[in-house]
Amino acid sequence: DGGITQSPKYLFRKEGQNVTLSCEQNLNHDAMYWYRQDPGQGLRLIYYSQIVNDFQKGDIAEGYSVSREKKESFPLTVTSAQKNPTAFYLCASSRASGTGELFFGEGSRLTVL
Amino acid sequence: AQSVTQLGSHVSVSEGALVLLRCNYSSSVPPYLFWYVQYPNQGLQLLLKYTTGATLVKGINGFEAEFKKSETSFHLTKPSAHMSDAAEYFCAVIHSGGYNKLIFGAGTRLAVHP
Numbered sequence: 001d002g003g004i005t006q007s008p009k010y011l012f013r014k015e016g017q018n019v020t021l022s023c024e025q026n027l028n029h030d031a032m033y034w035y036r037q038d039p040g041q042g043l044r045l046i047y048y049s050q051i052v053n054d055f056q057k058g059d060i061a062e063g064y065s066v067s068r069e070k071k072e073s074f075p076l077t078v079t080s081a082q083k084n085p086t087a088f089y090l091c092a093s094s095r096a097s098g099t100g101e102l103f104f105g106e107g108s109r110l111t112v113l
Numbered sequence: 114a115q116s117v118t119q120l121g122s123h124v125s126v127s128e129g130a131l132v133l134l135r136c137n138y139s140s141s142v143p144p145y146l147f148w149y150v151q152y153p154n155q156g157l158q159l160l161l162k163y164t165t166g167a168t169l170v171k172g173i174n175g176f177e178a179e180f181k182k183s184e185t186s187f188h189l190t191k192p193s194a195h196m197s198d199a200a201e202y203f204c205a206v207i208h209s210g211g212y213n214k215l216i217f218g219a220g221t222r223l224a225v226h227p
Contacts (some may be wrong), residue, residue, distance in 0.1 A: 004156070031213055040122060042203060042217040043157075058214070088158055094213040099164065100145050100205070102213060104156030 006091050006105035007030045013078075013112050014084070021076045021108045023091035029107035030096040030104070036060060037107075046089075049051040049074055050096060064101045078110060115140045115206045119218035126225055132176075132191040134221045136204030139185065145207040146187040147215065148178055152200045160202070163187065173196070199225045 004025045025032065031050045035043040045058030049068040063082025066086045068074055074093075078085045088109050092102040120135040138144055145164050149157040161172025168180040180190045187204060201222045205215040 033213070035217075040219055042117075042219040043215075044217075045214060048214060054169075092156075100147055100162060100165050100207050100213055100215060102157070102215065104158070106156050107154065109154075 004091055004093055004103055004105035006089075006108050009106065010110060011108060011110045013110060015112055016080045018075065018077055018079050019085075019090055019110065021078070021091075021110070022071055023067035023074045023076065023105060024049045025091075025103075025105075027093055027103060028071075030062070030071070031068065031094045032068070033092045033094075034058075034066065034074070034076045035090045035092065037090055043090065046076065064067075085110055115144070115216050117204050117216055117218035118208075119202075119204050119221050121221055122219065123222050123224065126194045126223070128196055128225055128227055129193050130221065131206065132189070132194045132198065134189040134202050134223065136178075136187045136189065136218060137185050138187060138204070138206045140206055146178075146180060147205040148176070148187075148189050149205060149217075150200050151220075153204065157203060160189070162189050164225045194223075194225045196227070198223050199223055 007022045020100035033048040034046040047066040065077045090107045091105045118137045140187045148160040151157045158175045161170045163170045163180045171177045176191045201220045203220045204218040
């Protein structure tokens, strides 16, 4: 079945450590996205990529980095520069056309100890 | 700039009662509007969307929403709530930058009690 796989589902990190969240899709979608979800704040866009080897900052990119070396993969690194990294992170993908239908993974919950 | 306001962070209804979740938007361009649903510890799933054409949009699981330009609203309704409808619901609008960049509201958590 086609879909989006995020790993790990739960992750604990000590302050000052970088951590990388994996996102893989087999939907043959061109575009991929990372959102951060905090209680009562909805989803906020971190980074997005419309094509391989290209990505753009979203609304809250500070303290995060991404790469898009393959169409299927869009990993997110949460760096030590991110001041408040504890959150639920959601990866999504879509066709290139702007219809707004995103397909989401099941999320990764990061807790900084 | 686009924005979305969802009125009521928590809504509670009885099983069989009408579900009404409110969403108002602000957009400098003709909006594309969406409702997504999220079950606990899962990703989001598209319920329905409005792009152009008919203003009453039907989605999955018996939900529908009506685009009202004069009221800048896109409220979500379902005539009869089921226990399985308990989830968090997000209204969204496409960012003015286009493509599929969505701006989400803060979400409304729906509780359904017997």
